[in-house]
Amino acid sequence: MEINRHYLELQDSYLFSTIGKKVNEYQKAHPEANIIRLGIGDVTLPLCREVITALHGAVEEMGVKETFRGYGPEQGYDFLNDAIRGYYGEHGVKLEANEIFVSDGAKSDLGNILDIFGQDNRVLIPDPVYPVYVDTNIMAGRKVLFMDATAENGFLPLPDRNIKADLIYICSPNNPTGAVYNRQQLKEWVDYANEQNAVILFDAAYECFIQDPGLPRSIFEIEGARTCAIEFCSFSKIAGFTGTRCGYTVIPSELVRDGTPLQKLWLRRQTTKFNGTSYIVQRGAAAVFTQEGQRQIRENLGYYMENARTIAAAMEEMGIWFTGGKHSPYIWLKCPNGMKSWDFFDLLLEKANVVGTPGAGFGKNGEGFFRLTAFGDKQNTAEAVERIKKLLTK
Amino acid sequence: MEINRHYLELQDSYLFSTIGKKVNEYQKAHPEANIIRLGIGDVTLPLCREVITALHGAVEEMGVKETFRGYGPEQGYDFLNDAIRGYYGEHGVKLEANEIFVSDGAKSDLGNILDIFGQDNRVLIPDPVYPVYVDTNIMAGRKVLFMDATAENGFLPLPDRNIKADLIYICSPNNPTGAVYNRQQLKEWVDYANEQNAVILFDAAYECFIQDPGLPRSIFEIEGARTCAIEFCSFSKIAGFTGTRCGYTVIPSELVRDGTPLQKLWLRRQTTKFNGTSYIVQRGAAAVFTQEGQRQIRENLGYYMENARTIAAAMEEMGIWFTGGKHSPYIWLKCPNGMKSWDFFDLLLEKANVVGTPGAGFGKNGEGFFRLTAFGDKQNTAEAVERIKKLLTK
Numbered sequence: 001m002e003i004n005r006h007y008l009e010l011q012d013s014y015l016f017s018t019i020g021k022k023v024n025e026y027q028k029a030h031p032e033a034n035i036i037r038l039g040i041g042d043v044t045l046p047l048c049r050e051v052i053t054a055l056h057g058a059v060e061e062m063g064v065k066e067t068f069r070g071y072g073p074e075q076g077y078d079f080l081n082d083a084i085r086g087y088y089g090e091h092g093v094k095l096e097a098n099e100i101f102v103s104d105g106a107k108s109d110l111g112n113i114l115d116i117f118g119q120d121n122r123v124l125i126p127d128p129v130y131p132v133y134v135d136t137n138i139m140a141g142r143k144v145l146f147m148d149a150t151a152e153n154g155f156l157p158l159p160d161r162n163i164k165a166d167l168i169y170i171c172s173p174n175n176p177t178g179a180v181y182n183r184q185q186l187k188e189w190v191d192y193a194n195e196q197n198a199v200i201l202f203d204a205a206y207e208c209f210i211q212d213p214g215l216p217r218s219i220f221e222i223e224g225a226r227t228c229a230i231e232f233c234s235f236s237k238i239a240g241f242t243g244t245r246c247g248y249t250v251i252p253s254e255l256v257r258d259g260t261p262l263q264k265l266w267l268r269r270q271t272t273k274f275n276g277t278s279y280i281v282q283r284g285a286a287a288v289f290t291q292e293g294q295r296q297i298r299e300n301l302g303y304y305m306e307n308a309r310t311i312a313a314a315m316e317e318m319g320i321w322f323t324g325g326k327h328s329p330y331i332w333l334k335c336p337n338g339m340k341s342w343d344f345f346d347l348l349l350e351k352a353n354v355v356g357t358p359g360a361g362f363g364k365n366g367e368g369f370f371r372l373t374a375f376g377d378k379q380n381t382a383e384a385v386e387r388i389k390k391l392l393t394k
Numbered sequence: 395m396e397i398n399r400h401y402l403e404l405q406d407s408y409l410f411s412t413i414g415k416k417v418n419e420y421q422k423a424h425p426e427a428n429i430i431r432l433g434i435g436d437v438t439l440p441l442c443r444e445v446i447t448a449l450h451g452a453v454e455e456m457g458v459k460e461t462f463r464g465y466g467p468e469q470g471y472d473f474l475n476d477a478i479r480g481y482y483g484e485h486g487v488k489l490e491a492n493e494i495f496v497s498d499g500a501k502s503d504l505g506n507i508l509d510i511f512g513q514d515n516r517v518l519i520p521d522p523v524y525p526v527y528v529d530t531n532i533m534a535g536r537k538v539l540f541m542d543a544t545a546e547n548g549f550l551p552l553p554d555r556n557i558k559a560d561l562i563y564i565c566s567p568n569n570p571t572g573a574v575y576n577r578q579q580l581k582e583w584v585d586y587a588n589e590q591n592a593v594i595l596f597d598a599a600y601e602c603f604i605q606d607p608g609l610p611r612s613i614f615e616i617e618g619a620r621t622c623a624i625e626f627c628s629f630s631k632i633a634g635f636t637g638t639r640c641g642y643t644v645i646p647s648e649l650v651r652d653g654t655p656l657q658k659l660w661l662r663r664q665t666t667k668f669n670g671t672s673y674i675v676q677r678g679a680a681a682v683f684t685q686e687g688q689r690q691i692r693e694n695l696g697y698y699m700e701n702a703r704t705i706a707a708a709m710e711e712m713g714i715w716f717t718g719g720k721h722s723p724y725i726w727l728k729c730p731n732g733m734k735s736w737d738f739f740d741l742l743l744e745k746a747n748v749v750g751t752p753g754a755g756f757g758k759n760g761e762g763f764f765r766l767t768a769f770g771d772k773q774n775t776a777e778a779v780e781r782i783k784k785l786l787t788k
Contacts (some may be wrong), residue, residue: 001511001515001560001561001591001592001651001652002512002514002560002591002652003511003512003514003594003651003652003654003656003659004509004510004511004512004513004659005512005652007510007654007659007662007663009454011661022506042464042465042523042694043464044462044464045458045459045461045462046456046457046458047457049457049464049695052453052454052456052457055453055455055456055674056450056454056496057415059449060444060446060450060702062439062440062446062449062637062638063441063443063445063446063613065438065439065440066436066437067440068440068441068634068637069637070436070437070636070637071436071636071637102669104498104639104669104671104672107667107668108667108669109667110558110666110667111666111667111668112506115533116398116401117395117397117400118395118396118397118398118399119398119400120396121395121396132666132667134669136666139509139663139666164395166395167395178687189632196395197395198395199395204650205660214417221524242464242465242669243456243462243463243464243466243670243672243673244456244672244673244674245467245498245669245670245671245672254580256398257395257396257397257399258395258399260397260401262397264568265397265398265401266567268404269401269533272505272526272529272530272533273501273502273504273506273526274498274501274502274505275498275501275502275636275639276499276637276639277639278498278637278638278672278674278675279637279638279641280638280672281672281675288767292526294461295611303472312596324531350735363612364758372646
C-alpha cells in the first residue's frame, strides 16, 4: 500500500491563515479598532430575487411525487444548457449542447480536468497565480513551468516560442491581478497552442466584470480556439453562487488530441466520477439568464464595480501603479516606496485598520504587490479608501 | 500533449442503454402494453416535508444579506457534521468532527478518493459489482483483481490470504446483489486488511435498509476498522437525494499509511479540488436527522421495503433462489430453468411486460442472475409480481 507521494511535495498554504492570525491578534490588542476587510475574494450581496424564486420553485417540485427529480444527466439539464448557450450567443459565441458540461463549480472542474491528460505533459502557469492550478498539477506529479507576469508586461505574459508546453493556464480577467487580455493577445496564445498541439485551460470565472465590449469574455471569441481550448466558468461571481455551487466547462467538438475528442474523455470522467449538480441549484442557475435575472445580477455587479472604481480612483489620485479595477473586482497595486507585500500588509492593518492580501502569497512575482477587492460593503470600501489616502499622502 | 490513455482501456457500458432500447422497441411494436419497470436504481418518492421545509428556509437565508452564505468549509458545515455524528452514535459508532467529510455524493467521493493513493496499488473488487469501482481504477491505470461472489458463497466472498491486495472494495448491503455481511464476516475482512496493511473502501450507501440490529450498518462497528477502513455514505437512498446531491466520507484519525494520515491527504484533496456542497442542500440533509425527519424518512423506507417483501415473497413461493430483499431494496435472483440473464430479460419483457436488469451487466458472475428493485410504485410492484408468478408457474 502506498499513498500518492506527490501530495508530500505540496507546500502548505499559509496565506489566508496567516492573514487571519495577524488580524485576530491586532483586533485583540486593539478591541476598539474598526477593521475593514478588503482582502476577501468572496461575494457579500445575497442571491437576487429571480434566483431565490426559482430555487423555491424547484424545492417545491422536489416535495411532490409527480414533479420530483431523481438522478439527472451528469452533464446538466437541458434547460440550463440552453440558458448558457443563449448567454454565449449574446457575445457572439455559438456553442452546441454537447459542448457544455454543468458542474458544482469551476474549482472542481479545474482540478478534475487533469484526469483526462497524461502525466508527462508539460504545464505552463503564470506567476503570480490562483494556487489551485499549481497544486493540482503537483498532486498529479506533473512538471510545472512558470511564465513571468510582471509590471513590465502589465501582468499579461505572452507566448515564448522557445518554451514547449502541453497544458497552458490562462485566467482573464485575472485572479489576483485583475489584468485582462485583449483579442490580439489571446490570439497569440491560441496560435501558439495550435502550433504546439497544446491545450489552453481558460479560466473565465471573472468574465462578467468586463465592461468594454471590445475585450473578449470567452476564449471562443478568438479564431482558432475551438481546436485548442477548454473554458471554465462559474456562477460564483456573476450571481453570488460561492455557497450555492454551480459552474460549467466548455469543450468544443473540434478539440481532439491523440486521435480522441477531449469532450468524449470528459463526458466519461463525469459520468463515472460525478452524478450531476443538484436539480434545485440548476434551476437557480438558469434563472440568472432570464431577462429579469440579468437585470438583477447586473445591479449587483454594478455595486461591486462601483467599489472597484472607488479604489482605482484613489490609486490614480495617489499615483500608485496598479492593474485591474476596470474589468475586474481586483485591484493589484504596487506597494508604495518599494515596500514588500507583507510590510505593506502590516502598515495598512496597523495604521489604517484595513486588511488586504499580500501579493507575495500568489507567487514570487507577487512580491512588492498587494491585492484589494471590490466585494465589500460600499460604505466600508469608501471609508477604507479614505483611510489609505490619509495614511499614504500625509 | 498526450491524453490519459488509460481511458481508452475502458469498456463502453451498454447495460442501461441496451435495456432502454429493447424496452422502447417493444413498446413501439406493442403500444397497448402496460410495461412496469422494476429495473431502476433510482428512488421515486419525493423528499419528505421536514427536508422540504429546511430547504425553503435555507433558500430564504440566501436571499437576505445578513444571513447569506458564501464559501463554506470544503468539508461541510458543523451543523451537518454534528447531525451525522449523532446518527452514527445511535448505532454505537463514535466519530470525531474531523473524521467526516461532506460532499455532493458518494459516487464523487468513491471516484475522487483514488487521487490520494499511489498508482501501483493492487485493487481487489468483487464480481458482480457496481461498475464505478472498476472503471475509476482502470482510469488511473491500476491493476484490478476480482474476487468471486457466487451463489455458493451467498454473494459474500471472504478474504483469501493467498491474494495480496492494497485497496479492497466492499459494498454491504450490496449493489446489485442485496447481500449483507454479518459482523463475523466483516471482522474477517478487517483482520485481513490490517494484516496486509491494506485499506478497505466500504460503500455503506444502502445501510438504511438494514432491518436487523444485529447486522452492521457501518464498518466502524467492527473492532480494528479504524486502522484500515474508509466509509462512504449517501443521502440518495436514505432520503431520496439522488437529484438533490449530498453524501459523506468517514476517515478515522488512526488510518495512517506511508507515515501519513489519510485524513490529511483527503482534506488536502478536497480543499484543492472541491469547494464544498451547496449550503442549501446541506441544510436539507441535516433535516434528515431531526426526530421528525427520521420519522418521515422511515415511512418512505418502509414503503420501499414493503415492495421488497412483496417481490421476495413471490420468489420464495415460486422456489426461486435469491439474495437481498430483506435488508436491501434489491432482489438478486437466479434465472429459472438455467436461463441466461438476457434471455430471462426478454422473456419477462415480452411475456409479462416487466423490465428488470440482467445480472450479466454487473460482471461475469452475474450471468444467469437478474436484479429486481423495490423503488417502484406499490401497486405496480404488486401487479408486476402477479404477472411474473402467472408466467413462471403456469
